[in-house]
Amino acid sequence: MVPHRGDGGSVARTDEKRPSRPQTAIAIAAVLLAVVAVFLLLWRGPWVLDRLQLGHLGKDDGPRATVVAGFRTALAALVVGTVGVGGLYFTAKTLQHTRDKDRKQEELTREGQVTDRYIKAVGLLATSDEKAITARMAGVYALQRIMRDSEKDHDTIVQLLAAFIRQSSPMPPPEPVGTTTTAARRMVPDDVQAALTVLAHRPEREEQFRIDLSNADLSGAELATARLEGATFVGSRLDRASLTGARLRKANLWKASLEGAVADGADLSNTSLEEANLTTADLTGADLRESTLRSAILHFAHLTRAKLDGADLMEAQLMAADGTAIAITDGPQQLLKARRVTRATLLNPGLAADPELARHIEACDHEYLGG
Helix, strand or coil, rough: CCCCCHHHCCCCCCCCCCCHHHHHHHHHHHHHHHHHHHHHHHHHHHHHHHCHHHCCCCCHHHHHHHHHHHHHHHHHHHHHHHHHHHHHHHHHHHHHHHHHHHHHHHHHHHHHHHHHHHHHHHHHHCCCCCHHHHHHHHHHHHHHHHHHHHHHHHHHHHHHHHHHEEEEEEEECCCCCCCCHHHHHCCCCHHHHHHHHHHCCCCCCCCCCCCCCCECCCCEEEECCEECCCCCCCCCCCCCCCCCECCCCCCCCCCCCCCCCECCCCCCCCCCCCCCCCCCCCCCECCCCEEEECCCEEECCCCCEECCCEEEECCCEEEEHHHHHHCCCCCHHHCCHHHHCCCCCECCHHHCHHHHHHHHHHHHHHHHCCC
């Protein structure tokens, strides 16, 4: 079943606005009245103006007769000129109407072509054969072309590609205890990577929705410099993903796994990373200001030059984090800028022993934990 296109895909109206019958009757009556008025003006106008009677003109009234004839000639010329101007006006209106009609027909034709392209692209995307990965990639790139050409179809295609990613690369079921995990070896399929790339570098247009990539296995995905502000990755796996310079401001990464991910220089400000797994993640120079890292796991994470101003680190696990990496720049000063660093935050001993940081932790405990 082909997904329904949004407002941009709706079929345009083919019926044109026609004047109603009462309006037509009024126009005809007005024209007839105008004709009668002109006739009367031509025939009786001179005598009315000069208070003359047609039958009282004698042989000595030659000058007046000449005036009457001249008046009629002038009126006739005026009528001819008026008719000419009216003809030009109606000709212009007819040409404008024809141009408008042709333009509407061109729009309908173009819309029909976009619809045909959309249906074919979705058909390729829906190919279920595992060996048809090339066909699915062709469908992804066809949708990318449509999205660039048709702003009206932007939202529909973005949401369609996000749904394709979720369905094509879902989170695998939990592996039985004692079995060797295969997560470290997994990479996203080429067709899913193609869809991610299209989403990550889509045209910059206003969107009234969040891109939903929840519960998707995106291990090893290439998302460097991706533009995914506000996207939802709840419960998704981004292990070993390349997020260098990615724009993820206000994204929701609750319970997401970014183990071994490379996010140096990424914009993660105002993001939710609550209960996220950031073990061994490279967050060098990342912007984590005002982000929520409650109960996040940052074992051996690299936080060199990371901006933590206003970050919430309550119950975050930094016990085994790379303290040396933190100390390379401002040492505890990075954590002093965090909004919440409490006794529930697990820090390595070197950081926890810093007197200024200890006072900051005590103040946070008093404010947030009441102790």
